Amino acid sequence: MRTVFMKLLTIAGIIFGMLSENAQAQVTEDFVIEGRIEDEQGKPIPNVSVKVDDLKISTSTDANGHYILKLKPGKYAVRFSFIGYQFLVKKADLTGGSLHNFNAELTEDSGQLQNVEITGRKERSYRAAGTFSGSKTETALRDIPQAISYVTKEVIEDQQAFRTIDLIKNMSGVNAFSTYDNDIVIRGFRASNSLINGLRTISSGWSSSLLPYVEKMEVIKGPASALFANTDPGGTVNIITKKPLNEDRKSVMLSTGSYNTTRIATDFTGPIDSAKTFLYRLNVAYQNAGSFRVLQGSEDIVIAPSFSFIPDDKTKVNFELVYSRTNGRLDRGQPIFGAAAGSGAELLYSTPISFAIGKDNDFLKQTNLFSTISVQRKISDKLSLNASYMKFMYKEDLLEHRTSNNYAVDADGVSIPTLMEMRTTRRNTQNNTDNLTLYGAYDLKTGAVTHKVLLGYDYIQSVFPKDNNSAFNARGYRNAANDGTINSYNPANRDRYLIVNNRPVPNVPHFDLTNPDYSFSEISEYFSKSEANENTPSKYYVNGVYVQDQMKWKNFQVLLALRKEYYVDLINAGESDEQKVDQSALLPRVGLVYTPIAPLSIYGTYTESYQPQGASTVGNVAVYGGPFDPLQGKMIEGGVKMELFEKRLAINIAAYRIEEKNILINANNGENPDLLRQVGEQRSTGVETDIYGSVNPNLSIIANFSYNKAVITESDITSEIGTLVPNAPRSQGNIWAKYVFTGGEAKGLGIALGSNYVTKRNTLNQALQLPGYTLVNAALSYTVKKFKMAVNFNNIFDKTHWIGGYDFNRLFPGTPRNYMTSIGYMF
Incomplete structure (x- = not known):
């Protein structure tokens, strides 16, 4: 009996244990909350932050x-929560059954928009809904009466881009002039200025800017002088840096690929304290990469911390620091054989695209360091005060062997098309820029018209200091006594030169295109001298005051702005012979936006630009020539902006006409390769289309097309009139589409395809034209849990092409077929 009782007790224990385990499993089973977030019109809102504060668990809404x-x-x-909407908190009781359809409706709140960009963009798509660049306050892109092209960090990540030069294909009407920093053509006009968060930077650097700290790259199309002082007529590049977020996001990415490329990038952001009054972000990246070009490649590092302090709903403060350094060599481009009678574009293939000019001991050490502090204070519901200050410092340490932009000659002065004249430069320079902007924004209403009025003041200062050092400059031909040099060879005075084998002896040995020598070169063997006029100390500063009114009445919006600018250039700054040049300009801007239905905006705008020639250019008459008149331009533009597929996809179409006077171009002078000359007038007319966003939650797309006719309409050289300006193609386009599988066995797999084309372009030499090209790119990615793996294939069909160029001796070939792989972890 006892045995039977024990067996029954054992069976009961087993059954009780099974029931207990089952009950415990039921208790510990996860509950699922899901839902849809909409606005007041019932339309979905993508990228809304959904967060459970107690558990520090968060996600975001899809498209x-x-x-x-x-x-x-x-x-x-x-x-x-989402920028531009009032945040909402809902209680969830998960002690009962499963919970589904936990929906929410968010209410728009214009007071949530920032007047100074303090906290970061939370969107995770190819589309950006708003911008600060169009009006100095956060405004929906559809409400800006001007075209603005952009590339978001999501495109940067999917294309595995590392420099700004990698991105310009994604923006309509933007093309490379060379591979140098910000050396691009926008709507047919060569750019010379750039901004970071709307503040002026130095544009004298060589290496294209790095991207690991970039949230978005914008191009403000047409003159932006009414907003940002002296800017270029075709457009202005504006880099938006990554700002801290109030939610935890962390990622580490390791990459490797063609040309022995190794890369690591990290991005950490989130709140520092539980109250979320202190936010941080830290971007760190390192790359060591070779190149398909001889002696090229570089080692790059970026360290970019930023902090935001938001003590209450009326005060926002942001501080950021970006340090970037590049160690490599200055790439002056690919040389080809010199032109002979009847020759031209066919000589493009006379040397391989891997050719470069230089020596093994050349180097370029380039450092950029800038810090920014921004403050916004809401005085009342209607008035806010805003201030931003940026200090930008650039330093360059350079040794280079470069062409003198001329081919060698024999004693009779006959050109030798396979030998290039050379020069050597040893330079150590620095440049500093200060930017301060102060403005107030006031909201008011007059009858049925609402206004957002801005009144502001800007100060910009750029200094090229006296202590810049240019210690060694060697060029020209040796004199007959072989104890000095003459800058150029004149066969009429051949007795003045050292002649060997019927050739004048160069100070720096010629570069032989048929038998290149890249070996170490001892620069002490050259006759060198310090050419002080290359580094004349200079300074310019700008004081600007402006007023702007954004008015809204029913379906109409009007933007009126007027800026008064005072420019002061100091030549030989701080010296006894200092010269001061004062200039001023009054710059208007008028824009109209009509919204007949919510997804559609029709706009028109008129704006002007004014840009004095820099003191460093004006002051160096011996190097650059001159004197030069200031640049003056005007633009009229009209277009349509649409939002489709529940605002997931944005389409912008623009037509424009821009005129600019007094543009400077290289004079192609063999004796002075830096000599400039001024073109009377240039006109650009064209149409553009940009597409951004997603068609559905799986398919993302960015595409553009432009047709542009940029011609010289006035010139002292009659043959130039009517010709296309250099590196400005008639037509260009790009598409990049990515499809991500969200279900089934292929869940997490992403496939991307892209193609870009550029038609033929002129160079600075009318005898040489660059051919058009079409490239095809692709990518595969796979995301599982917190890991993402990707591989990108660029120029799949290995098309030989040139992205830009100056002349026969200075062309910039595009990269052949290449690949990049990466693995990332997000936590």
């Missing part, structure tokens, strides 16, 4: 406004 969260049983407060 359909949908989200899903898995939680343990309990009672929670779920917070929904």
Whole structure:
């Protein structure tokens, strides 16, 4: 009996244990919260932050406004927030059955928009809804009466881009002039200025800017002088840096690929304290990469910390520091054989695209360091005060062997098309720029018209200091006594030169295109001298005051702006012979936006530009020539902006006409390769289309097309009139589309395809034209849990092409077929 009782007890224990385990499993089973976030019109809102503060668990809505969260049983407060909307908190009781359809509706709140960009963009798509660049306050792109092209960090990541030169194909009407920093053509006009967060930077660097700290790269199309002082007529590049977020996001990415490229990049952001009054972001990146070009490649590092302090809903403060350094060599481009009678573009293939000019001991050490502090203070619901200051410092340490932009000659002065004249430069320079902008924004209403009025003041200062050093400059031909040099060879005075084998002896040995020698060169063997006029100390500063009114009445919006600018250039700054040049300009801007239906905006705008020639250019008459008149331009533009597929996809179409007077171009002078000359007038007319966003939650796309006719309309050289300006193609286009599988066995797999084309372009030499080209690119990616793996294939069909060029001796070939792989972890 006892045995039977024990068996029954054992069976009961087993059954009780099974029931207990089952009950425990039921208790600990995850609950699912899912829902859709909409605006007041019932339209989905993508990229809304959905967060459970107690558990530090968060997600964001997809393109359909949908989200899903898995939680343990309990009672929670779920917070929904997105810039431009009032945040919402809903209670979730997960002590009962499963919970579904936990939807929410967010209310628009213009007071949530920033007047100074302090906290970061939370969107995770190819599309950006707003911009600060068009009006100095955060405004929806559809409400800006001017075209603005852009590339978001999501495109940067998917294309595995590392420098700004890698991105310009994604923006309509933008083309490379060379591979140098910001040396691009926008709507047919060569750019010379750039901005960071709307503040002026130095544009004298060589290596294209790095991207690891970049949230978005914008191009403000047409003159932007009414907003940002002296800017270029075709457009202005504006880099938006990554700002801190109030939610935790961390990622580490390791990459490797063609040309022995090794790269690591990290991005950490989130709140420092539980109250989320202190936010941080840290971007660190390192790359060591070779090149398909001889002696090229570089080692790059970026360190970019930023902090935001938001003590209350009226005060926002941001500080950021970006340090970037590049160690490599200055790439002056590919040389080809010199032109002979009847020859031209066919000589493009006379040397391989891997050719470069230089020596093994050449180097370029380039450092950029800038810090920014921004403050916004809301005085009342209607008035806010805003201030930003940026200090930008550039330093360059350079040794280079470069062409003198001329081919060698024999004693009779006959050109030798396979030998290039050379020069050597040893330079150590620095440049500093200060930017200060102060403005107030006031919201008011007059009858049925609402206004956002800005009144502001800007100060910009750029200094090229006296202590810049240019110690060694060697060029020209040796004199007959072989104890000095003459800058150029004149066969009429051949007795003045050292002649060997019927050739004048160069100070720096010629570069032989048929038998290149890149070996170490001892520069002490050259006759060198310091050419002080290359580094004349200079300074310019700008004081500007402006007023702007953004008015809205029913379906109409009007933007009126007027800026008064005072420019002061100091030549030989700080010296006894200092010269001061004062200039001023009054710059208007008028824009109209009509919105007949919510997804459609029709706009028109008129704006002007004014840009004095820099003191470093004006002051060096012996180097650059001159004197030069200031640049003056004007633009009229009209277009349509549309939002489709529940605002997931944006389409912008623009037509424009721009005129600019007094543009400087290289004079192609063999005796002085830096000599400039001024073109009377240039006109650009064209149409553009940009497409950004997603067609559905799986398919993302960025595409553009432009047709542009940029011609010289006035010139002292009659043959130039009517010709296309250098490196400005008639037509160009690009498409990049990515499809991500979200279900089934292929869940997490992404496939991307892209193609870009550019038609033929002129160079600075009318005898040489660059051919058009079409490239095809592709990428594969796979995301599983917190890991992402990707491989990109660029120029799949290995098309030989040139992205830009100056002349026969200075062309910039594009990269052949290449690949990049990466693996990332997000936590």
